[in-house]
Amino acid sequence: MLEPNEAAGIAILLWAAEPEAPHRLVTPFFHAAAAAAMDTPVEIYFTARSVHLLVPGVADGLRASPHHDKTVGQALREAGEHGARLVACTDALHAQGIDPDHLIPECTGLGGAVQFMARASDLRWRTLVY
Numbered sequence: 300m301l302e303p304n305e306a307a308g309i310a311i312l313l314w315a316a317e318p319e320a321p322h323r324l325v326t327p328f329f330h331a332a333a334a335a336a337m338d339t340p341v342e343i344y345f346t347a348r349s350v351h352l353l354v355p356g357v358a359d360g361l362r363a364s365p366h367h368d369k370t371v372g373q374a375l376r377e378a379g380e381h382g383a384r385l386v387a388c389t390d391a392l393h394a395q396g397i398d399p400d401h402l403i404p405e406c407t408g409l410g411g412a413v414q415f416m417a418r419a420s421d422l423r424w425r426t427l428v429y
Contacts, residue, residue, distance in 0.1 A: 307423035308340035312415055316429045317348035318357055321371060325363040327429040328374035335381035343378065344415045345406075346388045350395055353387050353402040379405040386410040 311331055316323050327343065335341045345353055352358045352375065359372035369377075379385060388411040392399050399409055418424045 306339060306425045307421070308342065308418070308425075309334050310415055310418035310424055310426045311341065311343045312426065312428045313343060313345050313349035313352075314347055314428055316352075318351050318361060319348070321361040322363050323429065324352070324358075324361060324371045325367065325369070325374045327427070328371070328378040330427065331378035331383040332374070332381045335378065335383045338382075341378070341381075341383040342386055342414075342418065343383055344386050344388060344410065346391045346411070346415075348391075348395065350387055350391045350397055353385070353406045354397060355401070355403050358403075376405055379407075384408065386414065388412070 311327055313327060316327055331341045331343055352371065358375050359370050361371040363371065375385070384407045385405050386408050387399065387402060387406050389399065389409050390411055419426045
């Protein structure tokens with residue numbers, strides 16, 4: 300049973316988090332891992348160009364900065380290891396020419412605007428947009 304002010308979950312939308320801007324990519328995964336480690340359900344929705352991060356090898360080749368020890372791929376996997384669900388937007392995959400059958404194994408499902416908006420309109424869920 301949820302406490303009165305306790306969130307049922309956190310839905311994170313990756314919109315401006317794209318491979319061309321690696322300095323923006325680690326924070327959403329760190330926040331997702333932290334929330335999931337606190338036993339809060341977390342769903343990360345990959346939209347627009349962020350779906351490229353779900354293509355094998357792309358996130359592993361990126362770092363937030365030359366001084367950051369972890370790759371974006373490592374941060375993404377940590378979020379998944381803590382329980383965050385990674386959801387690829389089917390429309391974004393199509394728009395980017397990415398085959399949904401060839402995504403990293405950490406991607407746990409397909410979804411998009413309807414699923415994210417269902418979370419955003421549910422007052423028990425919190426949403427973040429990166």
